[in-house]
Amino acid sequence: MGAFSYFPQTGEDIRVMLERIGVGTLDDLYADVPADFIYKGEYDLPSAMSEQQVRDFFEGLAAKNARLKVFVGQGAYDHYTPSVIPYITSRSEFLTAYTPYQCEISQGTLRYIFEWQSMICRLTGLDCSNASMYDGPTAAAEAVRMCVASTKKRNSVIVSARLLPHVIDTIRTYAKYAGINVVVSDKVAEDVAEGVLDLAGVIVPSINRYGIIESHLGLADLVHGKGALLVEYCDPSALAVVKTPAEWGADIAVGDGQSLGIPLCYGGPYVGFMACTSALMRKLPGRIVGQTTDASGKRCYVLTLQAREQHIRREKATSNICSNESLMALWCTVYLSLMGPQGMRKLNTLCYEGSHYLHDALLATGRFERVFEGEFLKEFCLRPLCDVRKLQQALLDAGFFAALQTEEGYVTFCVTEKHSREELDWIVAIVKSIK
Amino acid sequence: MKYYDKLIFELSKPGRTGYSLPEVPGQARNNDVSSFQPKSRNPILWRESPLDLPEVSEVDVVRHYTNLSQMNFGVDTGFYPLGSCTMKYNPKINEEIAGMPAFTGLHPLQPTSTVKGALEVYAGMDKALAAITGMKHFTFLPCAGAHGELTGLMLMREYHMSRGDMARTKVIVPDSAHGTNPASAAVCGLDIVVVKSKEDGLVDVEALRPLLGPDVAGIMLTNPNTLGLFERDIKEIAALVHACGGLLYYDGANMNPLLGVVRPGDMGFDIMHLNLHKTFSTPHGGGGPGSGPVGVADKVVPFLHIPHVSGFHGNFGIILRAYAYILMLGREHIKMAGKLATLGANYIKESLKDCYKLPIPTVCKHEFVFDGLLEPNGVSTLDVAKRLLDYGFHAPTIYFPLLFHQAIMIEPTETESLETLDAFIAVMRKIAEEAATDPEMLHAAPHNTPIGRPDETTAARQPVLKYE
Numbered sequence: 001m002g003a004f005s006y007f008p009q010t011g012e013d014i015r016v017m018l019e020r021i022g023v024g025t026l027d028d029l030y031a032d033v034p035a036d037f038i039y040k041g042e043y044d045l046p047s048a049m050s051e052q053q054v055r056d057f058f059e060g061l062a063a064k065n066a067r068l069k070v071f072v073g074q075g076a077y078d079h080y081t082p083s084v085i086p087y088i089t090s091r092s093e094f095l096t097a098y099t100p101y102q103c104e105i106s107q108g109t110l111r112y113i114f115e116w117q118s119m120i121c122r123l124t125g126l127d128c129s130n131a132s133m134y135d136g137p138t139a140a141a142e143a144v145r146m147c148v149a150s151t152k153k154r155n156s157v158i159v160s161a162r163l164l165p166h167v168i169d170t171i172r173t174y175a176k177y178a179g180i181n182v183v184v185s186d187k188v189a190e191d192v193a194e195g196v197l198d199l200a201g202v203i204v205p206s207i208n209r210y211g212i213i214e215s216h217l218g219l220a221d222l223v224h225g226k227g228a229l230l231v232e233y234c235d236p237s238a239l240a241v242v243k244t245p246a247e248w249g250a251d252i253a254v255g256d257g258q259s260l261g262i263p264l265c266y267g268g269p270y271v272g273f274m275a276c277t278s279a280l281m282r283k284l285p286g287r288i289v290g291q292t293t294d295a296s297g298k299r300c301y302v303l304t305l306q307a308r309e310q311h312i313r314r315e316k317a318t319s320n321i322c323s324n325e326s327l328m329a330l331w332c333t334v335y336l337s338l339m340g341p342q343g344m345r346k347l348n349t350l351c352y353e354g355s356h357y358l359h360d361a362l363l364a365t366g367r368f369e370r371v372f373e374g375e376f377l378k379e380f381c382l383r384p385l386c387d388v389r390k391l392q393q394a395l396l397d398a399g400f401f402a403a404l405q406t407e408e409g410y411v412t413f414c415v416t417e418k419h420s421r422e423e424l425d426w427i428v429a430i431v432k433s434i435k
Numbered sequence: 436m437k438y439y440d441k442l443i444f445e446l447s448k449p450g451r452t453g454y455s456l457p458e459v460p461g462q463a464r465n466n467d468v469s470s471f472q473p474k475s476r477n478p479i480l481w482r483e484s485p486l487d488l489p490e491v492s493e494v495d496v497v498r499h500y501t502n503l504s505q506m507n508f509g510v511d512t513g514f515y516p517l518g519s520c521t522m523k524y525n526p527k528i529n530e531e532i533a534g535m536p537a538f539t540g541l542h543p544l545q546p547t548s549t550v551k552g553a554l555e556v557y558a559g560m561d562k563a564l565a566a567i568t569g570m571k572h573f574t575f576l577p578c579a580g581a582h583g584e585l586t587g588l589m590l591m592r593e594y595h596m597s598r599g600d601m602a603r604t605k606v607i608v609p610d611s612a613h614g615t616n617p618a619s620a621a622v623c624g625l626d627i628v629v630v631k632s633k634e635d636g637l638v639d640v641e642a643l644r645p646l647l648g649p650d651v652a653g654i655m656l657t658n659p660n661t662l663g664l665f666e667r668d669i670k671e672i673a674a675l676v677h678a679c680g681g682l683l684y685y686d687g688a689n690m691n692p693l694l695g696v697v698r699p700g701d702m703g704f705d706i707m708h709l710n711l712h713k714t715f716s717t718p719h720g721g722g723g724p725g726s727g728p729v730g731v732a733d734k735v736v737p738f739l740h741i742p743h744v745s746g747f748h749g750n751f752g753i754i755l756r757a758y759a760y761i762l763m764l765g766r767e768h769i770k771m772a773g774k775l776a777t778l779g780a781n782y783i784k785e786s787l788k789d790c791y792k793l794p795i796p797t798v799c800k801h802e803f804v805f806d807g808l809l810e811p812n813g814v815s816t817l818d819v820a821k822r823l824l825d826y827g828f829h830a831p832t833i834y835f836p837l838l839f840h841q842a843i844m845i846e847p848t849e850t851e852s853l854e855t856l857d858a859f860i861a862v863m864r865k866i867a868e869e870a871a872t873d874p875e876m877l878h879a880a881p882h883n884t885p886i887g888r889p890d891e892t893t894a895a896r897q898p899v900l901k902y903e
Binding site for chain 2: 004007008020021022030036038048061062064067074080086087096101112177179239240242244263264276306309310311312315316317320324327330336342344347375401410421
């Protein structure tokens, strides 16, 4: 096998290096490894490909995926990605950097994380934010752990049954091994009032799995009256127009930054966010960036409050999280900078107008009926009166991914600024063709 | 690198925009959309407080973030001898593959009939990683290394619970372990028992023996360990842990020197994670996104689907990049990857041991640890690290592992040329000379970076965590 483009060592280089080390061969460097652990077989891998062959290989796989127009949300929203973002995030100074431990040569990363934290605070109305979490569901699971850690000798949480299914599943998974008691409830306020013993926290959606914007009027007082914390799971794009976690009185806000222009990408990478009141600041998991000055008085940014983290506190850390989703936080920060307050309101207007247009037109076909009376923004649920399988297939055949069925048998639709009226009319026409 | 002082908020001017959206149907062009006005039946549902985001043009955004990027150091900028972080070159073809619209446009809940190409990526990666590690199957849900550790420990608990073996609540972790190991065990509801290392840096098998019993769920090991030493007693350790009914977890953060040489499955490990953003060349992104797939041996396979540790299917975009890397390596080049990484580390070690204190002088694997300067003259490891920045190198990992007070942990990776290593060695020697002649200058380093040393105390005591 000849030279390989990622390995710069020539045969002569290897000889020089081995000589300095004082061994004869590369294998001698593994003399301390018991001989039977040295793998002597042929690795069951394809033969090395050229770059062109790799490209062809993936183009072959790509051709096996259907290119669909997406009209489903359920935690992954098809919003438009402005061209600027991938250009910025693919700058190698951002892309190929490590976690900003050496702040003197990482001010770029530290600065954008500080901007991200500031924007998350402004969207949620809360006091402080961390540098990011893996995704929304893990942020929710960490928030539940934070509730238990922040309240004395309390170990139960009430989880709204109207959170997205994958969020509930992730919370349950984390809670199971941590020994936290999870009560999944479809009547949260009643369950809080009736009293779950040792209640540490309550987590509710801002916009629920059916697309309905929830009212949490009075809930924070009720939860706080029981000595527990209130967590709200939010869509950050929608927070531009819907009531904020701070306005509802929540202590912690979590959610997925994906709706801020991150491509669907079959579920990841996305980015979780977490914000909280200043009282909970030192309970936050993960990295936090703070502002300070350098020796000459220049404003600068550093990783701070590290006494919470695993590399310092080991098993006593607030979380085990280390690498998070820094580059995706940059993605969202650039997105929010481009959109500004006007863009975010216009975007939500387009989602609202488009989704209501489709909702009303679908109802008018007589193939569906209403399930919920509540207000929605971009995603909604209907009860189908037609053959759902046939409908889904007809939509797929036309290149649309829409009418995803929920556990209850409802179908969901999601309309964003990417969708034209012509496309919506086309969906309605397909629906009409289904008996 | 140059210093640039602005935050995006400070460029804001009311009325500027950087977005381009279609007009709202049915509304006049240039209609004032500054107020969102839903035909709402329930006015309390809407945001009351103003949305104070920056108002900037597209050009402002591009220049601002380009300027920020110029205060950053990446693998493409220069050498990153960062121990336990495996900062290898990030191939550019990987980025193009991950950016293909046929992959980025897939919704995670699409029917399987419409995502056959994506499913083949998962199947291909499962097979490739199994071949490389000697494990049976992988789950791709974990989004980072620590997330993989947590998932792996959950699987360890599922295995014991399925056997009705509920008393196994302890996990053994060496004192040299990565900080994430004990932290992940704690998040997983396990108690941590620390096993000491011997003078030679390896796990003390005699100290391990009395810790083993019916309450032990397993042991977490990284091999080679954080001193870069291969745990040569692994066969005996595996036999002891298995004999007591426990499982062995392999922390894949240090897998790189074994890539193409040794398979963790063959050493007796039952569960492991890989850091695709280390061993498999995907970019670190300034702290993620990564990917931490978890592989298991036969007996743990039945539980692999149980922990639902993230939203959908893990970080698909990262998995794509790693797959492209594996296909470029192929079964031929993979055999050289680990060996060349080990070669580079030993070359640096042997070239500097007359200036820096080498507490454990044996052959290392991908990384090794110095315990500060041989003749410090008051110069600390922090001073050395900061001075390296002046010379255009990233600093090594410092003050870790905790076994040595002045630890300097160096890992070069196989993608660094002899010339790069020689340049680094020359600078490290120069810093050793500077320590003898001008220690004050080193205490104040770095001198040529966009900022000097920060006031971290004030940052922590009076936290300013957002722009106001």
